[in-house]
Amino acid sequence: MPEIEHGGGISRRSFVTGVVAFLGSVIASVIGIPAIGYLIAPGLKKHTSDEWVPIGKLEDIPMDIPILSTFTRTSQIGWERSATSFGVYVVRKSADEFDVFSNICTHLSCRVSWKDDQEAFVCPCHNGIFGKDGSIISGPQPRPLDRFEYKVEDGTLLVHLVEG
Amino acid sequence: MAAKWISWLDERLGLTTIYRTILDRKVPKVNWFFTLGSATLFLGVLQGLTGIFLTVYYVPHPEQAYDSINYIMTEVSFGWLIRGIHHWGASLLVITVFLHMLRTFFYGAYKYPREITWVTGVFLLLLTLGMGFTGYLLPWNQRAFWATTVATSITETVPFIGPFINTALRGGTELSTLTLVRFFSAHIWILPALVVAIVGIHLYLVVRIGISHVPAKDE
Structure with missing residues (x-):
């Protein structure tokens, strides 16, 4: 053409x-x-939150034994209000020194639990094992357990919940 | 390079034949009224696409239907646009389907050999109205609820089997979750499947037989 x-x-x-x-x-x-x-x-x-959540009275927290403390927070997701559960392990190291760990496994977000007989935090999904100080003992997890900031006010332990 | 790929595919798929048969077919000299079928097809495809998008957020449950649509309209990016197109497109589609039918009727295009095209078209008109009827309930607001209450009550006036039709449509004696879910199912699965199948026959016949010309004065 x-x-x-x-x-x-x-x-x-x-x-x-x-x-x-x-x-x-x-x-x-x-x-x-x-x-x-x-x-x-x-x-x-993004739903953001930044608050200090009271965990318990100091006199109720035993020395050197990981204690699971749970709380729920509601947030608006879509058109519904839904509750999200949080779990933290508190390990009291001295009168005013604590380790506050998230119970979310750093591998793929399953929940770890403290096993007295193994002296370790164990994740049931892929057998990730963490020590009492949150460090990696064995398993596929890339980093130690995440920690929360904490403070003591009027004899109450509070942890810092930050999202978003 | 592109031409090489196209000819490789063409040799195997017969793309040129499809193109020639569908797009290069001979048409008589016609006027703008002959675009109403294409306009209907375009609106139908638009309804299908926007409808698919709406199901991403819509929940067919009495406690959530209204909230989920409210969420689409106020929170989701361009949700107002997608639902707006679906809402207004529905009314516009009924209008173009009807005008398309009027053109066919007044030009006598339903006559031999196009009777089956006409009959499938009548089914498509009814299915379009069915889509409108079932879609109207889905927002589950006061207007939708009472419009469907009234419309399903009309079926009760049919002699003998009226009450049966009514409860079958509603999935019970009153409007309920069952009504909403069955209307939703009809709206997104049953009626669209029938529409697609019959549009397929309708368009096949348009391509196979060709379109009629504008009738002359002495015809």
Whole structure:
């Protein structure tokens, strides 16, 4: 098919092809970006919290024995209020020194529990084992148990819950 | 390079034949009224796509349906747009389906050899109304609830089997979770499956027989 060339400029055919490609991409992004935004919207929402949660009276916390303390916090997810459970292990090292560990395994987020007979925190999912100080003894976990900040006020132990 | 790939695929899939048969087919000189079928198809596809997107958030349960739609409208990015298109597209679709039928009727395009195209079209009109009827309940607001109460009550006036039709539609004697779920199922699975199947026949016949011309004065 003979194409008319205008003094070294682009041909009509390639001009039309270019315009169609350009307009096509504009239309595709006008439709595509809202569509992707719609699908991932809840994932972009951050629910943040920053509070000091009371765990218990100092006189109730025994020395050198890991104690599991649980509490729940509600948050708005979608159009529903739902409760999330948190568990922390408190190990009292001295009168005012503590280790406060999250019970979430650092491997894949299963919950660890303290086994008296093994003197260790054991994760049931992949057999991750942590020592009383939260350190790795064996297993696939990449890092020791996560720690919470804590403080003592009026004889009560509080841990710092930060999310988001 | 691209041309090589296309010809490799074409040799195996017969793309050129499909293209020629569907897009390069001969059409008589017609007017803008002949675009109503394409407009209907476009709106139908749009309803399908926006509908699929809505099911990502919508929950067909009396306690959550309204809240989930409220969430789509206020919290989800472009949720207002997706539902807005689905909402207004539904009304517009009924209008284009109807105008498409009027054109076919007044131009006598339903006559030999296009009777089956016409009959499938009538089924598609009924299915479109069915989609509108079942979709109307899904927001589960006051208007939806009472509109469906009234509309299902109308079936009770059918002699003898009226009460049976009513309870079968509602899944019980009153509107309940069962009503909402069966309307949802009909709206997203049963009726769309029928629509897709019949649109397939309808379009096959349009391509196979070709479209009619605008009738002359003495026809």
